[in-house]
Amino acid sequence: QVQLVxxxxxxxxxxxxxxxxCAASGRTFSNYGMGWFRQAxxxxxxxxxxxxxxxxxxxxxDSMNGRFTISRDNAKNTVYLQMGSLKPEDTAVYYCAxxxxxxxxxxxxxxxxYWGQGTQVTVSS
Numbered sequence: 001q002v003q004l005v006x007x008x009x010x011x012x013x014x015x016x017x018x019x020x021x022c023a024a025s026g027r028t029f030s031n032y033g034m035g036w037f038r039q040a041x042x043x044x045x046x047x048x049x050x051x052x053x054x055x056x057x058x059x060x061x062d063s064m065n066g067r068f069t070i071s072r073d074n075a076k077n078t079v080y081l082q083m084g085s086l087k088p089e090d091t092a093v094y095y096c097a098x099x100x101x102x103x104x105x106x107x108x109x110x111x112x113x114y115w116g117q118g119t120q121v122t123v124s125s
Contacts, residue, residue, distance in 0.1 A: 002026040002098045002114040009094060009119030012086055016123070020081040022096030022116055029077040030054070032113075033099045033106055036070060036081045038092035039118075045095065049081060050106035059106050086123045093118040 008020040022034070035050035049070035050059045058070050067086075072079040079096055097112035105111035 002029075002032065004096050004098060004114055004116035006094065006096050006116045006119040009121045011122045011124060014087055014123055014125050016086050017082070017084045018086065018121060020083070020094055020096075020119060020121070022079045022081075024077045024079070024098065030074045031100065033101065033103060034070075034072060034079040035097045035099065035106055035112060036068075036079075036094060037097060037109060038090075038094045038121075040089075040092040045109060047107050047109070048094070050103075051079065052103055052106075057103060059103070061107075083121070086121075088123045088125045090123050091121060093120050 003025045004022055006022045012018050036048040037045050038048050039045040047061050051070045051072050055072045067084050069082040095118045096116045098114040099112045101111045
């Protein structure tokens with residue numbers, strides 16, 4: 001089992017920045033690719049970004065237009081999502097997830113084995 005706990009969400013004005021953290025415990029963190037997804041009210045959960053086990057490769061949804069950056073610190077068992085130039089449409093619950101699958105599956109929600117409880121990000125206009 002892998003336990004994931006997100007933090008860092010909150011209320012921010014449009015144009016601002018936030019950094020989300022996801023702390024992992026349980027099994028060896030570096031054995032898992034990590035992803036961030038988000039779910040806006042009334043909408044499906046969508047892929048935001050992912051990072052390989054070693055952190056050498058990252059993947060982002062095109063719609064983020066380079067505003068978000070994923071990183072990880074395997075020594076701290078933590079993955080981060082740095083979000084910049086935030087827009088009201090970025091308002092959502094953000095989830096981190098862990099997958100034992102290869103990088104080809106990082107974009108797919110069903111590839112992930114473990115999920116955090118989510119952290120709310122609200123961007124005001």
